[in-house]
Structure formats: structure tokens, C-alpha cells
Amino acid sequence: MAQPASVDELRVLVAAASAVRPVGTRHSFNGIADSSGIMVNLDKFEGLPVLDEQARTVTVSAGTRYGDLAAFLVRHGYALHNLASLPHISVAGAVATATHGSGNGNGNLATAVAALELVTADGSLVRADRSSPDFNGMVVSLGALGIFTGITLDIEPAYEVRQDVFTNVPWASVEENFDAVTSAAYSVSIFSSLSGPAASQVWLKSRTDTDLPYAGAAEFFGGTAAEEPMHPLPGISAVNCSQQMGVPGSWSDRLAHFRLAFTPSNGDELQSEYLVPRSSAVEAIRVLRGLSAKIAPLLQVCEIRTMARDDLWLSNSYGQETVAFHFTWKPRQADVEELLPHMEAVLAPLRTRPHWGKLFALEQAQLQELYPRFADFRNLAHNMDPEGKFRNAFLARHVLG
Template sequence: MTSVNWAGNYTYRAESLVKPRSVEELQDVIAGAKQVKALGSRHSFNDVADSPGIQVSLENLPAELTIDEAAHTVTVNAGARYGEFVERLNDAGWAIHNLASLPHISVAGAISTGTHGSGDGNLNLAAVVAGLELITADGLTLSVKRGDPSFEGTVVAVGALGIVTRVTLDIEPTFDVRQDVFVNLGWPALRDHFNELTSSAYSVSMFTDWGEQGANQVWLKSRVDVGTAASQQQELFGATRATHAMHPLPDGPSANSTEQGGVPGPWWNRLAHFTLEFTPSDGQELQSEYLFGREHAIDAIEAMRALQPRLAPHLMVAEIRTMRADDLWLSPAYGRDTVGLHFTWKQDDAVQELLPLMEDALAPFDARPHWGKLFTTNAARLLELYPKLPEFRELAGRLDPNGKFRNPYLDRTIFGA
């Protein structure tokens, strides 16, 4: 079998790819496999979803959207992409608190890697999981819900515990969002007003190439039912309101971006950066991200600015975002309000050589890498960064004693030290 990820930078080595049409069929596949791994929307940039044996795609499992209005939850099939059900959820009068930049990613893939959106008060996508079902190594279904023992270790699990089939998410009444873009925010203003900037809207993203001009774009996503003065201003700490629709890349097609210009619209069509109808690029890119406590924000930003001459030839754009602390063992936001520095790279072999340089520069801030993106941080260092990693290893040992869901990625990152 020859299969590649979304970006085309990684070729999977699995012996076969199967697409079961029922949970029962999936159980049989898992029970009979020596090694097996779930493959989501392929939007990981490393070998997290690869397997020495079988890969399983959930795309043919029956679709589900079950709303429990009394519990304020929705249950969906784990292989669903967010963009495939959020409009239906909205039409029923409900919303998810936040979305990642892309609506094209699968629910299980997003939560298992700790993927997030932005907003000082917003948890990442995994932290609103109220329950899930997964098939463990013996082919049996395990159901876990918030409050159960080890629940916090089961949600962000990087595929090490089993294959998730259904996910139950917290929901809230639907809301509208307006998106306003400001351009040319200088570094002095970003440094002096960082907390005010990140709290100036429900979700805030700052885009930069780390050059002297500062943040080229600042995207404010404001809830209309709350309202923020910043979204209606003509200036934002010296940055001026954009006069036309923008794409995070200077020459990117704005038609791919969700609507801007302060026009109110449903949450699902504003909180992501890109629309489901358009992929944000042709996949010819690489990505990495590092996340650390927000008390280190300015020092970490300055550390990346100092590396700008090395980064610039290979960088397409970087994004600065924030999120609230959570209690999920392997979440990059575990135990601390968090700032993430996201890097979109040209598809260049030199990027791999830059990662250790960046990781060394961010080491004083205990930066945790995003599980689904490029990094070189090893298991010994991850053991220092994740205080609950020993408990997670013990949980994995109980649920998967023979390492059916192990792969070189997990051996290198989770179990290697």
C-alpha cells in the first residue's frame, strides 16, 4: 500500500488500509490484528497515525448526530470532520464553544492530539469531551465519561489506548460571531499590550513572519451576544482596520477564508479561519507548533524574533494564539494557561534542521510540541514536560498490554524513556 498524508511529506508504511462499515466490523479487525492504528483526515505532519501493521479509516462508519438537550451534549461518530456536522448542530440551535483553524479535521484526530482554537477563556477541543467510546486491543468497546477514573488520561491519548468510535461533546446555545482584521501591529505594541490584545475578542490570532514590522495581521473573532469595543474600533494599539478580506498568507486567496469585515454570522462560519469548501492550500507545506505557559509569552516571542534570519527563508507564516488551562494528562495546555506559536513552513528539508534550534530556544519556557506536527523533542524531555506521563504509561499498559496500538512514533515520544 502506498499512501501519503495531506501535505505529502510522509508516506505511510502500513501493510494495508481497511475501511470498516460498522463498529462490529471494526471490532473484528482490531481483535484479529497484531498491530493497528486509526487514520483520520491525514492532517498530521509526522508518523503519529502510521502502523507497522494495519491502518483503519473510520470514514465509512455510519454518521451520527445525537443531541441531548437536557445534558447539553452532542454525540458524533469519531471519524466525522467538524465541517460536516457543525451547520446541522447550529440549525438545531446549538454550538460547540470553539473550532480549530481548519474545519476539515476529524473529531477523533483533533481531540487525540490536543488540537485547539484560540481565546483566553476557551479550552482546547479535547477539553469539552464529555465522554467517548473506543475499541481496545481485545476488540471490546470501552465507554468512559467525565468523572470516571482515568478519564483525563483517555481523551488526549495520541492513539495509544485504542480506536475511538464515538465522541460526546459539550454544547451550548448557538451564537453569532463577527470577524474583524487589523494590520501592521508593531512589536512594541504587542509586547506592551499582549494581555489586552489576547483578551480583546472571544478568539484572537496574530500572524507574523517574525520580521521587524511585527504582527502583519490580527484576527478578532467576537461573539455578538457579548460585544467587544475593540472589534468596532478603527485602530487596535496602532494596527489599522483591514480594508479588504484577508488570508493569513500575504498572497493567499481570501475566498478560502471565513467572512471578515465585521459581518455577523453563525459561529461555525467564523471561528475557523478557513471554509470547508476550500482547503487552505494545496498541501505543499509543513507545520510545527510549540505551547508554553502564558507568563513566558513575551520572552518566547523574543526568542523566535532572534531566530528570524534563520527561519525566514523557510517560513510561510507564524501564528500566535492562546487557550485556557485544562486537566487532560497529555494536553499541551495541561495545568497552565497557554500560548501557542504555530509555524507554517515551506516544504523544505531544512525545516527538520531548524526544529532542534527552536526547541533549544524555547526550552527555558518548558514548551510542549503539538503531537500531530513536526518536532524532535524526545521521550525523556516529554517526561519532564508532562507530569502525568507516568500515569498515562500505566493506563496504556493496562488497556494495551501487548502494544497493539504502538508504533515508532509512540515508542519515540511516549514510551521511549
């Protein structure tokens, strides 16, 4: 593992390498970060984030964790539009794989990228922003174009969020009122085993500077307010979860599901995620619940969330409002990998896109039909890395051929 401490060190390293890949906080569950050559981690890059209050942006080293960036922004009175479930992940890794967060009106984390800087195959330093040609192809880039060194993100004034949890919301009610359920707060997560008559939990993250229709409510679409803080998995203490029970607090401490000080996983899990057009959300719920007999023995929990459409070429929400079905599996890899093609087959009519950093089985021929700019991205990758220095087995199988 190489850990350059500066952009110049990274440029020299990349120029001399025959094969190289960036690796972040290692929260991917497939081979996207693997390399037959050098793996590069940017944890030793120095320098604080740079705030531009006039432009309403912040520029960070690509290896910066979202939780650390959030703490910096809070000290200066600013915020990001969203966070993923874990604040432990790096900005570059999340952006490059279209990792998201939640909310009907919220784009994934990559949509906040206003500019970027990366080292390309010959060691050149390339900068691009929203006015640059092919910028929308460079953001969610899967590490195929180069190694991000700096990323500039949109920010906004700081805000507070309260988190209310409801239990046992009937599936019939979720299906009948899906849009109302997911628009009930700034960010909404539905947790379930996909079996039984009800979703086990619904988490509402509400900004306190907007209307709060369910703040302190005793009932939510047939479910009831939780009487104590909840963990998404049954029987596990909520001590490491972000503050619940309607207590207002900084966006930085509420939008993620877990606290930064908590180590999120000991490796005893696998993850997959599939995203479908929001117009097909109810059909997807019914299809997956129909497979619950096969899914349940391997499942720890399924989380359902929504995202706004965007224009980033390889984003799972490119051109469409999206609903995501995130599966946290038991650590039974052979069984999970045997199940995934069956799930993908029944979801295929809904034009389902997998999360780039999770386990999936779809091949390049299937994926290219799901992304209108897929061929454009392949051309961009070839032009920026003609010798395939950043290509690995994952990219060869699923994207670049």
C-alpha cells in the same frame, strides 16, 4: 487502509490484528498515525449525530468532521465552544492530539469531551465519561489506548460571531500589551513572519452576545483596520477564508479561518507548533524573533494564539494557561528538521511543549519532564494495550519507550 462500516466490524478487525492504528483526515505532519500493520479509517461509519438537549451534549462518530458537525448543530440551534483553524479535521483526530482553536478563556477542543467510546486491543468496547477513573488520561490519548468510535461533546446555544482584521500592529505594542491584545475578543490570532517591526495581521473573532470593544474600530494597538478581506499569507486571495470585515454570522462560519468547501492544502507546506505558559509569552516572542534570520527563509507564516488551562494528562495546556506558536513552513523538510532542534533548544527554558500532530524533535526523556502525568499515561497505555498493538515508531520514540 481498512474502512469498517460498523463498531462490530471494527471490533473483529482490531481483535485479529497484530498492529493497528487509527487515521483521520491526514492533517498530521509527523508519524503519529503510521502503522506497520493495519491503518483504520472511520469515514464509512454511518449514523447522524445524536443530540441530547437535556444534557446539552451531542454524540458523534469519531470520524465526523467538525464542519459537518457544525452544520448539524446549527440546524438545531446549538454550537460548540470553539473550532480549530480548519473545519475539515475529524473530531477523533483533533481530540486525540489536543488540537485547539483559540481564546484566553477557551479550552482546546478536547476539553469539550464529556464521554467517549473506544475499541481496545482485544476487541472490547469500552465506554468512559468524566466520572470514570483515568478519564482525563483517555481523552488526549494519541491513539495509544484504542480506536475511538464515538465521542460525546458539550454544546451550548448557538451564537453569532463577527471577525475584524487589523494590520501592522507594532511588536512593541504586542509585547507591552499582550494580555490586552489576546483578550480583545473571544478568539484572537496574531499572524507574522516574526521579522520586521510589526505583526502583519491580528484577527479578532468576537461573539456578538458580549461586549465588542473593537467592533468597527479604525485602530488596534497601533495597527489599522484592514480595508479588504485578508488571507494569512501575503499576496493570496481571501476568497477561501471565513467571512471578515465585521459581518456577523454563525459561529460555524467564523471561528475557523477557512471555509469547509475549500480544500485547505495541496501538500506544499509543513507545520510545527510549540506551546509555552502564557506567563512566558513575551519572552517567547523575543526569543523567536531573535531567530528570525534562520526562521524566515523557511517560513510561510507564524500564528500566535492562546488557550485556557485544562486537566487532560497529555494536553499541551495541562495545568497552565498557554500561548501557541504555530509555524507553517515551506515544503523543505530536511531544512525544517535541521532547524527545529535549534528552536527547541532556545525555547527549552520556557518549558515548551510541542503539538503532538506537528513536526518536532523532542524525545521521550525531554517530554516526560514537561507533563506531570506522563508516567501515569504510560502506565495506562500499558494496562490497556499490554502487547503494544497500537504502538508505533512515533509512540515508541516520543512517549512509550
